[in-house]
Amino acid sequence: MPTGAEVIREVKNRIDEVDPGAVRSDLESGNGNAPVLIDVRESDEFEAGHIPGARHVARGFLESRIEGAAPDRAQRVVLYCASGNRSALAADTLERQMGYENVESMTGGITLWKDRGYDVEVPRALTAEQRSRYSRHLLLPEVGIEGQLKLLDAKVLLLGAGGLGSPTALYLAAAGVGTLGIVDDDTVDVSNLQRQVIHTTDRVGEPKVDSAETSIHAINPEVEVLKYDTRLDASNIMEIIDGYDVVVDGADNFPIRYLLNDATVRLRIPVVSASILGFDGQLAIFAPYDGPCYRCLYPSPPPAELAPSCGANGVLGVLPGTMGLLQATEVIKLIVGSGDPLIGRLLLYDALAASFTELKVRRDPDCPICSRDPESISEDEMGVFPDYEAFCAAAG
Numbered sequence: 001m002p003t004g005a006e007v008i009r010e011v012k013n014r015i016d017e018v019d020p021g022a023v024r025s026d027l028e029s030g031n032g033n034a035p036v037l038i039d040v041r042e043s044d045e046f047e048a049g050h051i052p053g054a055r056h057v058a059r060g061f062l063e064s065r066i067e068g069a070a071p072d073r074a075q076r077v078v079l080y081c082a083s084g085n086r087s088a089l090a091a092d093t094l095e096r097q098m099g100y101e102n103v104e105s106m107t108g109g110i111t112l113w114k115d116r117g118y119d120v121e122v123p124r125a126l127t128a129e130q131r132s133r134y135s136r137h138l139l140l141p142e143v144g145i146e147g148q149l150k151l152l153d154a155k156v157l158l159l160g161a162g163g164l165g166s167p168t169a170l171y172l173a174a175a176g177v178g179t180l181g182i183v184d185d186d187t188v189d190v191s192n193l194q195r196q197v198i199h200t201t202d203r204v205g206e207p208k209v210d211s212a213e214t215s216i217h218a219i220n221p222e223v224e225v226l227k228y229d230t231r232l233d234a235s236n237i238m239e240i241i242d243g244y245d246v247v248v249d250g251a252d253n254f255p256i257r258y259l260l261n262d263a264t265v266r267l268r269i270p271v272v273s274a275s276i277l278g279f280d281g282q283l284a285i286f287a288p289y290d291g292p293c294y295r296c297l298y299p300s301p302p303p304a305e306l307a308p309s310c311g312a313n314g315v316l317g318v319l320p321g322t323m324g325l326l327q328a329t330e331v332i333k334l335i336v337g338s339g340d341p342l343i344g345r346l347l348l349y350d351a352l353a354a355s356f357t358e359l360k361v362r363r364d365p366d367c368p369i370c371s372r373d374p375e376s377i378s379e380d381e382m383g384v385f386p387d388y389e390a391f392c393a394a395a396g
Contacts, residue, residue, distance in 0.1 A: 008085050015091045018104040020113045023078055027053060035076040035104070038069055040090045043138075045082065047145065051113060052121040054080075056144065059090050066094065068141035073100045080106035080113070124149060133220075134176055147336035148176060154335045157181040157244040159232065159260065161208040163320030164250030164274050164327065166198035171328040173216040173223045177335070180216060181226040181244060184208040195317040232256055234385040237263045246331050249273035250324075254301040255388035261286065261294035262385055265370050266377040270343075272330045274323040279316050279351040281323040284342055284361065285330055291343035292363045293370040319351055 002010070026033050039050050040059040050056070055069040059081070070077050077100060079087040087105040094100035106113070114120060126134070126145065130152075137143040137151075154177050158165045161184040169180060186208050188199045196208075203211040209227035216223055228240055232251075241247060241263055249271050251257050257273070264271050270287040273294065286293050326347070333339040348357040363370060369377060 008088060011088050011092045012105075015088055015095065016104045017084070017088070017107045018078060019107055020116060020118065023051075023080075023106055024113075024118055033076070035078040036070045038066070038077060038079045038090075039081070039110075040079050040087050041081050041110075043145070047123060047125050049110070049120045049122045051080065051110060052119055057141070059086050061141075062090055062093060063098065065141040066098065070100075073098070074102065076102045076104070078104045078106055081109045083109045083111050085109075130176070130222075137175070142338035143336050147338065150335050150337075151176045151332065152178045154246070155179040155181065155244045156246045156248060156331055156335075157183065157241055158248045158250060159183050159256070160250035160252070161196070161198060161212040162186075162192065162250060162252070163195040163276065163315065164324045165212070165248065166196045167321045167324030168248050168250070168328045168331070169198055169212055169216060170219060171325060172331060173220045175328070175332055176220065177223065177331075179224045179226065181228065181240070182209050182212050183228040183230065183232050183240060184212075185229055185231045195315065195320050197321065232259070234259060234387075237385075238267070241269060242267060244269060246334055247271045248327055248331060250327075254298075257294055258301075258388040259385055262369055262377050264288060265293050266374045268374065270334060272327045272334070272342075274327050276315055276319050276323055277313055279319065281319055281349040281351070283323060283326050283330070283347040283349070284345065285334070287341070287343045288370060288374070292361045293367060295369040296364040296367045297346065297361055299364070299368075316351055322349065322351070 023035070023037070026035060027037065037051060037054045039046050039054040039056050040062065042058055043056070046056045057065050057069050077094065079090050081087040084105060084107050087109060091103045091105040094103045123145070126148065131138065134148050137148050138145060156172055156177050156179070158169055158180060161169065161182050165182070169182065172180060188203050188206050188208055188211050190204050192199055193201060198215045199208065199211045203214070207229050209229045213225040213227060216225055230236065232240065237259060247260065247264055247269055249257065249260060251260065260271065265288040268288045270285060271294070272285050274281060274283045284297070285291070330342055333341050344361055346359040346361050348359065365371060
């Protein structure tokens with residue numbers, strides 16, 4: 001039976017190896033020959049320091065996770081480990097078992113890379129408590145440590161702590177979003193409790209922002225909660241939303257949504273928007289200049305009789321939970337940069353039929369908002385936003 005050293009020699013005779021200097025040159029050249037660089041060491045080794053730009057796929061998870069890091073089997077892939085042995089075995093696996101066509105193992109691994117004085121990136125590490133709390137995220141190649149750190153650094157503003165804002169806030173807090181802003185000037189009422197699950201009976205009469213903060217910190221005390229116990233309007237919207245990475249729209253009226261659209265397009269902040277009524281919900285992402293804005297979809301508000309409020313028409317209590325969780329999912333995808341966000345698509349949910357329908361939505365080249373230069377949006381003679389209360393009243 002061959003020894004371990006003999007196996008390694010045999011494998012290295014089969015695969016292609018590349019010198020660290022050549023890898024460094026290709027990574028820095030920008031000539032189109034830059035490889036996908038994969039670190040196949042264990043997580044603790046990767047966190048102690050890795051080559052800048054490397055993606056982490058531990059050798060023990062290679063077969064199940066390599067496609068997330070290198071989906072194109074014809075693309076050049078360079079693997080490295082500590083000394084070049086594990087990466088050689090990994091390269092052999094990719095070529096002989098998984099059909100990768102252009103795989104190399106870096107000679108000497110990161111040890112030789114360091115000996116030559118090349119740059120090494122030491123990432124910010126998670127604490128032991130964070131590694132335990134977010135362990136299921138860390139197992140997902142689409143999230144991992146890099147994605148979790150993005151979540152911890154993210155700032156998300158929730159417009160409303162009601163039916164939609166409740167599940168969204170709870171799950172974003174659980175996911176580790178570092179800062180959650182909440183805008184709501186209402187107090188908890190017993191009629192809210194049928195669907196607004198962030199609030200509890202003993203908090204009836206409390207400001208919703210305070211009640212939401214209590215529930216968020218009960219789930220994840222590390223989350224910073226910024227409370228805005230006020231009504232969003234033209235006088236404060238730019239100050240409130242500025243600096244946030246994503247806005248979650250849980251508003252229940254058209255004037256606020258049109259105002260929010262103007263401000264977020266101007267500041268280029270994506271909005272994850274949902275609405276509910278009766279047994280029906282809808283969801284879309286309005287990413288300024290990457291897809292349509294809210295005004296592209298709704299150039300003018302519908303008549304009041306075609307868009308009654310939940311207070312007038314009623315709503316199934318679990319429906320905002322369904323739509324709010326979809327909102328939270330889309331927020332996380334935007335933050336970590338994984339998947340196919342719901343940009344340019346409108347998702348319709350019929351709870352009675354248990355069916356989803358997807359509609360394509362395109363940017364309107366004549367849109368009164370996103371067809372303009374962002375700096376000109378919202379500026380009239382007085383430098384303020386239009387009166388959307390009057391605009392929507394006129395449409396009704």
